[in-house]
Amino acid sequence: ETGVTQSPTHLIKTRGQQVTLRCSSQSGHNTVSWYQQALGQGPQFIFQYYREEENGRGNFPPRFSGLQFPNYSSELNVNALELDDSALYLCAAKRGGAYQETQYFGPGTRLLVL
Amino acid sequence: AQTVTQSQPEMSVQEAETVTLSCTYDTSESDYYLFWYKQPPSRQMILVIRQEAYKQQNATENRFSVNFQKAAKSFSLKISDSQLGDAAMYFCAYNRGDSNYQLIWGAGTKLIIKP
Numbered sequence: 001e002t003g004v005t006q007s008p009t010h011l012i013k014t015r016g017q018q019v020t021l022r023c024s025s026q027s028g029h030n031t032v033s034w035y036q037q038a039l040g041q042g043p044q045f046i047f048q049y050y051r052e053e054e055n056g057r058g059n060f061p062p063r064f065s066g067l068q069f070p071n072y073s074s075e076l077n078v079n080a081l082e083l084d085d086s087a088l089y090l091c092a093a094k095r096g097g098a099y100q101e102t103q104y105f106g107p108g109t110r111l112l113v114l
Numbered sequence: 115a116q117t118v119t120q121s122q123p124e125m126s127v128q129e130a131e132t133v134t135l136s137c138t139y140d141t142s143e144s145d146y147y148l149f150w151y152k153q154p155p156s157r158q159m160i161l162v163i164r165q166e167a168y169k170q171q172n173a174t175e176n177r178f179s180v181n182f183q184k185a186a187k188s189f190s191l192k193i194s195d196s197q198l199g200d201a202a203m204y205f206c207a208y209n210r211g212d213s214n215y216q217l218i219w220g221a222g223t224k225l226i227i228k229p
Contacts (some may be wrong), residue, residue, distance in 0.1 A: 002158065002160075008195060013146045019212075031215060033216065033217075035217075039220075040222075041221055041222070041224060042118075042205050042207075042220050042221050042222050043159075043205075043217070043219050043220030044219075045218070048216065056215070056220035057218055058216065090159065092159070092217075094215065102161055102164075103161075103215065103217070104156070105151075105158055105160075107157050107158045107189060108157045108158070110167060111168065
């Protein structure tokens with residue numbers, strides 16, 4: 001167990017809809033990153049939050065947005081869903097301030113866009 | 115831009131034997147971190163082993179060890195005494211080693227263990 005949980009485990013949406021994915025981690029994990037993993041590929045970095053502020057972003061459009069809360073939970077929001085958004089979404093949490101710390105991953109949310 | 119390449123989409127090994135998974139990367143940084151993650155069918159990424167680029171000694175974790183060749187930008191994973199529970203996707207990943215914890219990933223290698 002990594003102490004990182006994600007909900008829901010699976011989700012089906014239609015094109016154009018909006019979705020919110022959630023991630024919870026244990027106390028002290030004040031850095032959270034989100035990744036998109038398309039089928040058969042390695043994960044792609046979406047963005048990272050540290051102390052409730054976005055402090056790093058990959059090559060994803062603004063319709064991908066996030067929030068981090070004081071209780072170390074986090075949300076990934078995707079607006080105007082497209083078919084290519086179908087993927088496994090992973091969150092990873094760690095203690096910030098010391099990059100040697102291990103990132104702990106959640107089990108992911110499988111999103112299917114029809 | 116940094117890139118990570120895993121050239122073996124699939125590898126198979128007999129139970130109890132040794133297998134090596136390959137990974138190459140490209141970076142202009144001198145200080146960075148390299149990782150091997152395992153992703154079983156349960157989908158949860160599990161850290162197998164990591165290597166700091168400034169360390170010349172290859173990292174080892176029980177049956178898992180790496181061959182880190184910094185000049186060649188190569189980072190292979192050796193699994194000794196393979197077990198059925200080792201069957202999974204294995205991903206090589208790179209991190210620049212600064213306050214940006216972004217991991218850059220390879221495409222993965224599917225490891226099959228034959229009983």
